[in-house]
Amino acid sequence: FxxxxxxxxxxxxxxxxxxxxxxxxxxxxxxxxxxxxxxxxxxxxxxxxxxxxxxxxxxxxxxxxxxxxxxxxxxxxxxxxxxxxxxxxxxxxxxxGQRPLTIFASRFGKAFAALKPDGSVVTWGDRHSGSDNNSVRASLAGDVVQVVGTSRAFAAIKAGGSVVVWGSELDGGNCVAVRALLTEGVVQVIGNSSAFAAVKADGSVVTWGNAQCGADCDAVHATLAEGVVQVASTGKAFAAVKADGSVVTWGDDGCGGDCGYVAAMLAQGVIKVVGTKRAFAALKMDGSVVTWGDARGGGDCDSVRGSLAGGVVQVASTAAAFAAVKKNGSVVTWGDADCGGDCSSAGQWLKEGVAQVAGTGSAFAAVKADGSVVAWGAAVGGGNCHSVHAQLTKGVVQVASTYWAFAAVKADGSAVTWGDARHGGDCGPVAESLAQDVVTVVGSTKAFTAVKADGSVVTWGDAECGGDCGPARALLAEGVVQVASTSSAFAAVKVDGSVVTWGDADCGGDSRAVHSMLSEGVVRVAGTGTAFAAIKADGSVVTWGDSGHGGDCGSVAALLAHGIVKVFGTKRAFAALKMDGSVVTWGAAQWGGDCGLVRGSLAENVVQVASTDAAFAAVKVHGSVVTWGCPYSGGDGRRVRPSLTRDVVQMAGTSRAFAAIKADGCVVAWGSCLEGGDCGAACAHLTGGVTKVRATHGAFAAIKVDGRVVTWGDCQSGGSCNAKCTRLAEGVFEVASTSRAFAAIKANGSVVTWGHPGYGGDCGPVAAALAQGVVQAVGTEGAFAALKM
CATH class of the missing domain: 3.10.20 (Ubiquitin-like (UB roll))
Structure with a gap:
């Protein structure tokens, strides 16, 4: 993908x-x-x-x-x-620096597409798989923000939400029948082997390509007219997750296009769907997994159903098998044994400590919390890593795959490959270039592309599938620093009150439209995923960036003209707290931009607002809490409403859950159980004495009055501190966080870290420097910095 x-x-x-x-x-x-x-x-x-x-x-x-x-x-x-x-x-x-070049590839295809900093697209690889873009070259000369592929075609989303396609007409390279629907508003495109599905800003879905592979969605057209938030695919079918947690499927029945026999279990609570070539697996909010499609391809999980009833936090796939990572770090597999569905050969290493699983077409590789890698499945497809085992015992931070090989990026900047040589498993010809400074690796069907810190690109594997970037090499020789991230931009408030912006124009990097309003008087800037809001000294607000995600506040502009004291953001909406205690919202409705159902409760007396990725929670003057936004991200607090009627003094949010501290020091949590919405076994320790709560993307950490730390939520995001339990039993006065790890500062000046090692959870290399004298720690998305006396 x-x-x-x-x-x-x-x-x-x-x-x-x-x-x-x-x-x-x-x-x-x-x-x-x-x-x-x-x-x-x-x-x-x-x-x-x-x-x-x-x-x-x-x-x-x-x-x-x-x-x-x-x-x-x-x-x-x-x-x-x-x-x-x-x-x-x-x-x-x-x-x-500048916005980096970004590499795209399809798991079904044999070509690469590179998005350049100027928004133009360069393609290479098999000419029958979309590497020839001559027919639309003018349309790809600028303003492209994303590229997606099928087996023989590509689709590019442009800044205005329009779509450009090229490649084999039978496999999605021709969108004439739906072109009028693709001229604006498209926010995401998903491809399977021969068809595309586009999700629009209004939650509707548009399909084109091979009708037998899901391009024909007439049977479910009405249910795809609104509310869709995610689409996944198998080889010949699609599955859409809606905002209400239900799932809609279409395409080849034998490949998951028909979910009839599990429809009741897919009517609510689904947060993500993953596909093999012929089956789907849906992860639900309660941590359970539902499967359907071809039984041999992973659609039948009867043999492990009990293990999938709860506690699952991630699901990965090969061509015909699934692997689920559980909250306790163990792995459960099912599907075709020859494609990784049987992990008995590696079972002893998969009982705990697994942080991430990736798959080729026939094998899995698990990255453990200690940075080691465990592989299983077909040996030729990467299931046997014995030849490079010594290099995979520590320090691995990322694993990428082609259809039959793996590539691991290590913390020291080197890359290690294994699996079928013709699919990139042998990097011998470029081994010297991969010995250091590798930032990330992307795989197509048969080839890899590595991005280095100096902005250069290294390719290997099947030459016709992108292993040789030939004519495009000069364009890839510099400027590449990262692959596979989200759209982004920066805004800097200067000492004179002016604002400087840079980055993706569609995400707020271009503020020229409001330049005169940002030349002075700005005191604070907040952001959603793709828009900014600046608060000025006179209490007014200026917005820019993606209009659908909060960049356009026109509907509430009069309410934002004065009296604003703070602005908060989800990924696609803003909430502004006013001096009179009222709250004003704008942006994507399903992400908290519409507070209509609770508007009366937000008209006065609000003193604090917190947010998750898609919901807000407001604390009122007497300690009651009001929630709105996506119910699966904490926007629905009905389960704990009796506990939120008074005395709440502090709020914190992960990506999908909230935690509230009450005046008596007890904690109330709600939202997605997987991201901290259920404090489970930690509940007994949260009935009193809590003074602060901090959050990562998926877990909470509570500091108690006696200096103890209590954690809950996603284990891979710091929800489990068992390994450091003794050191966190006393003396902690503050906790900082990245997106997936925590760092606790103790009264003696030492620091204790836990969570994902690639995000700061392992401070081993600098442990001696953190043994004393630390007075403050601050986290970015993936790293910590500590200030010493």
Missing amino acids: GTSPSLAVLPTQHLALPRGVSTMPMIRIIGLTGRELLVVDAPPATRLDRVARQAADALGVPRSILVAHSAVLDLVAGTTVAAANLADGETITAIA
């Missing part, structure tokens, strides 16, 4: 145009420490592209972007200091 575009930006430096030098202005490049790195003469005729290159050299990065007046300066050849209206003494910001 394809990956989503991402943004990687390195730290900023400042270029100051000194005052009082009118005859020969200069630009000073200053380091983070304040040390002057370089002085550049900048008369009016100075070309900005040359200044940017000098700034990049001084910063030690491949490229830099220059920003002034809260806008990115045009660096095309010929643009000068005078042309950019840069006055003597003005301040310029140099941003090291």
